[in-house]
Every structure is written in structure tokens, then in C-alpha cells.
Amino acid sequence: MHKLLPALILLGTTLHATAQTGKQLKNADIIIRHTNVITMQDSLPLTDRLVCISKNRITYIGPDKQNAELQTSAQIIDANGGYLMPGMAEMHVHLPPPEEQKKFFTLSLMGGVTTVRSMRGKPQHLDLRKPQGYPIPHMYLGAPIITRFTPLDEKSADSIMHAYSTAGYDFIKVLDIKDSVSFITLMKYARRYKLPVCGHMLYNLSLECLLNNGYSTIEHMGGYVDAAKEGQAYLNNILALTKVNHIYQCPTEDWYSVYNQQVDETALKQRAGLQYIHDTIKAQWDKNIADTRAKMGDSALTAMREKYAQIHRTKIDIIGQMSVINIMLLIGADGGEDYMVPGFTMIDEMNIFKEAGLNNYHILQCATVNAAKYMKQDKDWGTVETGKQANLVLLAANPLEDLHAVTQVEGVFIDNKYLSQKELEASLNP
Ligand SMILES: [Zn+2]
Numbered sequence: 001m002h003k004l005l006p007a008l009i010l011l012g013t014t015l016h017a018t019a020q021t022g023k024q025l026k027n028a029d030i031i032i033r034h035t036n037v038i039t040m041q042d043s044l045p046l047t048d049r050l051v052c053i054s055k056n057r058i059t060y061i062g063p064d065k066q067n068a069e070l071q072t073s074a075q076i077i078d079a080n081g082g083y084l085m086p087g088m089a090e091m092h093v094h095l096p097p098p099e100e101q102k103k104f105f106t107l108s109l110m111g112g113v114t115t116v117r118s119m120r121g122k123p124q125h126l127d128l129r130k131p132q133g134y135p136i137p138h139m140y141l142g143a144p145i146i147t148r149f150t151p152l153d154e155k156s157a158d159s160i161m162h163a164y165s166t167a168g169y170d171f172i173k174v175l176d177i178k179d180s181v182s183f184i185t186l187m188k189y190a191r192r193y194k195l196p197v198c199g200h201m202l203y204n205l206s207l208e209c210l211l212n213n214g215y216s217t218i219e220h221m222g223g224y225v226d227a228a229k230e231g232q233a234y235l236n237n238i239l240a241l242t243k244v245n246h247i248y249q250c251p252t253e254d255w256y257s258v259y260n261q262q263v264d265e266t267a268l269k270q271r272a273g274l275q276y277i278h279d280t281i282k283a284q285w286d287k288n289i290a291d292t293r294a295k296m297g298d299s300a301l302t303a304m305r306e307k308y309a310q311i312h313r314t315k316i317d318i319i320g321q322m323s324v325i326n327i328m329l330l331i332g333a334d335g336g337e338d339y340m341v342p343g344f345t346m347i348d349e350m351n352i353f354k355e356a357g358l359n360n361y362h363i364l365q366c367a368t369v370n371a372a373k374y375m376k377q378d379k380d381w382g383t384v385e386t387g388k389q390a391n392l393v394l395l396a397a398n399p400l401e402d403l404h405a406v407t408q409v410e411g412v413f414i415d416n417k418y419l420s421q422k423e424l425e426a427s428l429n430p
Contacts, residue, residue: 021060021062024052024054024059024060025052025060025070025071025072025074026071026072027052027054027059028052028053028054028059028060028072028074029053029054029055029074029075029416030052030053030074030075030076030077030390030413030416030417030418031050031051031052031053031070031072031074031075031076031077032049032050032051032053032077032079032084032394032413033050033064033076033077033078033079034048034049034050034064034078034079034080034081035048035049035050035051035064035079035081035082035083035084035394036048036049036079036081036082036083036084036398037049037051037061037083037084037085037384038083038084038085038364038384038398038399038400039061039383039384039385040085040086040364040365040368040369040382040383040384041383041385043361043400045083045398045400046061048063048064048081049061049062049063049064049084050062050063050064050065051084051384052074053390053413053416055416056389056390056415056416057387057388057389057390058384058385058386058387058388058389058390058392059386059387060386061384061385061386075418077394077411077418079394079410082394082395082396082397082410083394083395083396083397083398083399083405084384084392084393084394084395085364085368085384085392085393085395085399086368086369086372086381086382086383086384086391086392086393087112087113087114087115087137087368087381087391087392087393087412087413087414088111088112088113088114088115088331088346088367088368088393088406089113089114089115089116089117089330089331089367089368089371089372090108090113090115090116090117090137090331090332090333090342090343090345090346091116091117091217091250091330091331091332091371091374092117092119092219092250092252092330092332092333092334092335093108093116093117093118093119093332093333093334093335093342094118094119094120094334094335095118095120095122095125095128098124101128101132101136102132102134102427103428104342105132105134105135105136105137105342106134106135106424106427106428107273107276107341107342107343107344107428108137108342108343109135109136109137109343109412109414109419109424110273110276110343110344110409110421110424110425110428111272111273111341111342111343111344111345111346111406111407111409112343112346112393112395112406112407112409112412113137113342113343113346114137114138114391114392114393114412114414115137115138115139115140115371115381115391116137116138116139116140117140117142117171117332117371118139118140118141118142119142119173119219119332119334120142120144120145120173121141121142121143121144121145121169121173122144123144123167125139125141126141126167126168126169128141129168134427135414135415135417135419135424137414138391138414140170140171140375141168141169141170141171142169142170142171142172142173143164143167143169143171143172143173143195144164145173145174145175145199146172146173146174146175146177146186146199147174147175147176147177148176148177148178148204149178150177150178150182152177152178152182152183152185152186153182153185154185154189157182157185157186157188157189158189158192160189161186161189161190161192161193161195162189162193164193164195165193165194165195169195170195170196170375171195171196171197171198171216172186172190172195172196172197172198172199173197173198173199174186174197174198174199174200174202175199175200176200176202176203176204177202177204177205178204179204179205180204180205180206180209183202183205183209183210183213184213187213187214187215190214191214196216197214197215197216198215198216198217198218198219198248199215199217199218199219200218200219200220200222201218201219201220201221201222201223201224203222203223207223207227207238207241208241210223211238211241211242211245211247212241212245214245215245215247216247216248216374217247217248217249217250217330217374218242218247218248218249218250219250219252219332220250220251220252220253220256220334221249221251221253221315221318221319223238224238224239224315224318225311225314225315225318228314228317228318235318235321239318239321239322239325239327240325242322242327243325243326243327246328247327248327248328248329248330248370248374249319249322249327249328249329249330250329250330250331250332251315251319251329251332251349251352252332252333252334252349253312253315253316253319253349253352254333254340254345254348254349254351254352255333255334255335255337255340256308256311256312256315257312257348257352258337258338258339258340259337260304260305260308260311260312261293261301261304261305261308262305262308262309262312265289268289268339269286269339271339271340271341271344271345271348272341272344272345272347272348272404272407273341273342273343273344273345273407274339274341274344276341276425276428277341278429284338285338285339288338289338316352316355316356317356319352319353319356319358320356320357320358323353323356323357323358323362324357328366328370328373328374329353329358329366329370330366330370330371330374331346331349331350331353331366331367331371332349333345333346333348333349344407346367346406347403347404347406347407350363350366350367350403350406351403353366354403360399360400360401360402360403361400363403364399364400364403364406367406368382368383369382369383370382390413390414390416391412391413391414392412392413393406393409393411393412393413394409394410394411394412394413395408395409395410396408396409396410409421411423411424412424
């Protein structure tokens with residue numbers, strides 16, 4: 001009798017699973033067949049899966065059965081052995097002016113990005129909450145930035161935070177700040193209105209004051225390079241404070257590399273996504289770079305490169321140290337520079353993380369689950385699991401083996417729709 005029990009339980013489970021599958025298949029809006037799944041729950045892909053999506057939720061993930069006919073009215077996407085992973089989050093974007101937004105969002109989706117965090121809010125960004133008539137990534141919208149000129153006495157801080165919260169912004173970004181009293185007051189009222197605060201290193205505060213008062217991310221690694229100059233013991237102390245306060249880091253180091261002429265011309269012209277940029281724009285970028293370099297002259301250019309190369313190496317070293325002690329890293333491109341194609345810049349920042357010693361799985365976590373955790377939405381997205389939002393990207397190859405696969409997007413799943421790369425590309429140049 002005892003020996004029979006496990007078999008009975010197993011049989012019961014199988015029958016139950018079959019009945020469930022039938023229901024999920026029947027109710028699915030989209031069914032993805034023959035896909036490998038990188039769940040981001042661990043680093044082992046599931047092979048040859050069938051994934052059901054219903055009402056923008058993942059409702060089923062199970063083994064696919066070769067040639068099985070499906071009784072369903074769902075849209076079927078044959079992934080043909082492609083790799084399905086969570087859509088990526090670009091965590092430091094600057095939204096372009098309205099006339100360039102469609103192109104920006106379309107390219108972001110083509111680069112596998114289904115969530116963006118907008119770092120410099122404008123009132124018109126709130127309109128992006130409404131349907132735009134074309135697909136856009138999910139938006140995490142920063143309020144208009146706080147600067148050292150923003151009045152932050154008790155009354156002003158209260159009314160500004162109240163206004164931003166009521167307007168519907170998701171968080172506050174600080175560019176710089178008048179003094180520590182203003183900072184503490186800002187943090188007090190931001191907390192009251194449940195607005196996370198993040199931003200630049202604030203140089204007129206002590207690092208300790210910044211790190212101990214609830215800042216949620218630090219952009220560009222400002223301050224850490226200076227801390228490293230004080231010696232490893234001091235840096236360790238700052239890194240420990242960063243970790244204990246759960247402050248995420250968004251280095252945006254690729255932007256600094258491009259801006260500080262660290263990337264040579266050949267490499268710049270081979271960056272991912274450039275095939276989707278119009279020739280006239282690329283010609284303008286080529287001219288800009290030639291002009292800048294001619295204006296600087298060889299010796300000034302070399303001096304600038306060498307000076308920044310040292311900072312770059314320090315930053316890479318610190319990113320490595322951060323990852324070793326599990327400080328949470330995010331991927332952001334900061335956008336706006338020539339040759340940086342929205343969405344496709346993810347790979348360039350990822351390569352910098354790789355140089356810092358992170359493995360491919362860890363880097364993909366920075367682009368997916370870390371962002372969801374940062375937004376406290378990891379119960380809802382960031383992994384491929386039943387019940388989660390179906391914001392997904394289908395890649396032609398396995399990014400765990402070669403990160404560059406993140407640029408080989410076959411299509412994205414967002415808002416209960418599948419958008420193939422071809423469709424998205426066609427909508428770029430209607
Ligand atoms: Zn920025």
C-alpha cells in the first residue's frame with residue numbers, strides 16, 4: 001500500500017496538469033510554441049516550451065509536444081527554438097521631444113526594452129499614460145527635477161511633493177541640492193507622499209548624509225570614484241553603507257565612455273541598432289565626431305582620453321566590487337549621444353558590466369529582475385513565471401551564452417500583443 005501512494009499522487013498531478021493545460025490553451029490570447037525560456041529565476045533555460053498568454057498574463061509554461069495540434073483561437077507564435085526572456089528595463093532615459101517620441105519608443109522596443117525609467121520629467125510626459133496610437137514601453141515617470149534652486153523649506157517641500165504625487169509621477173529625481181537641511185526636508189515630504197527619491201551624487205552633502213537618508217538609486221557612480229581616492233578602507237565603508245541602505249546603482253558608464261571619447265571611431269560606427277538609423281542622421285553623426293575631434297586637436301584628444309581612461313578603470317573596478325557584495329545594479333544608457341540607439345545601448349552597458357567581472361546571468365538580472373525589485377514590482381514582472389505580466393522579448397539566440405543575443409530581437413510581447421521586429425521596423429518609416 002505504501003509503495004503505491006507516490007504513483008497515485010503522481011498520476012493525480014498529471015491528470016490535473018492536463019486539465020489545467022486544456023483550459024489555459026483554450027483561454028489563451030497568444031501561444032508561443034517551441035521556445036526556450038530564460039525564466040530569470042535561475043540560469044538554466046527551459047527547453048522547447050509552450051507558453052500561454054491571456055489578458056497580458058503568463059498563464060502556462062510547459063513542455064511543447066512536437067506536432068500536437070492545438071484546439072485554440074489564440075494567435076500562435078512559433079519561436080522556432082528562439083529564447084524567450086523578460087522584457088528588459090532601461091533605467092535611465094531622457095525622453096525626447098514629442099515629435100521624436102514615436103521613433104524613440106519603437107527603437108526601444110526593437111532593442112528588447114519593455115520598461116523605461118524617465119529621469120527628467122515634464123508635465124507632458126503624464127500624457128504618455130494614455131494610449132498613443134502606437135506601442136510604447138511601460139513608463140516609470142520621474143517628476144520635474146529637483147535642483148539647488150528648488151525651494152525646500154517645510155511648506156514648499158510639502159506643497160511640491162503633494163503636487164507631484166497628485167499629478168501621478170512615480171518618483172523624484174534630484175540633480176543637485178542647496179544644502180543638507182533642504183535634503184532632509186525633501187526626504188521627509190517625499191516619504192510622506194510615498195515618492196521614492198533618487199538621482200545624482202549630491203556633492204555638498206557628506207556621502208554618509210546622502211546614503212543614510214533613504215535615497216533609492218545613485219546615478220553615474222558619482223562620489224564612489226572620489227571615495228576610492230581616499231583608500232580602500234574608506235571605499236569599503238561607503239560600499240557597506242550603500243548596501244545596508246539598499247541603494248541601487250545605475251552607472252550609465254557607456255554614456256561616459258562615448259562622451260569622453262573612449263570608444264574609437266570604428267567601434268562607434270559598428271554599434272548595435274545603427275542599421276535602423278537613417279543615413280542622413282548617421283552622416284550628421286560622422287560629421288559631428290570629425291568636427292569635435294578636429295576642433296580638439298590630437299594632443300588634447302589624447303590627453304582627454306587618457307585622463308578619462310583612468311576614471312573609467314576605477315569605475316569598472318568599483319562596479320566589480322559592488323557586484324561581489326550584491327549591491328543592486330541597474331542598466332541605463334542616459335541616451336542622447338550620437339551613435340547611441342535607444343534600446344540597443346543595453347548591450348554596451350552590459351559589456352561594461354562584463355568587463356567588471358559580472359557573468360552573463362548576473363548581467364541579465366540587472367536588466368530585468370533588479371529593475372522590477374527596485375520598483376517593488378517583482379511580484380508582477382521581471383521573471384517569466386505563470387501569473388506574471390507577459391512583458392517578454394523573444395531572441396534568436398541564447399544571451400546566457402553570448403550577451404550579444406540581446407540585440408537579436410525577433411519580437412516583443414507587451415500589452416497582450418506580439419510585435420515582431422519586422423512590424424516595428426516598418427512602423428519606423430511609414
Ligand atoms: Zn541623465
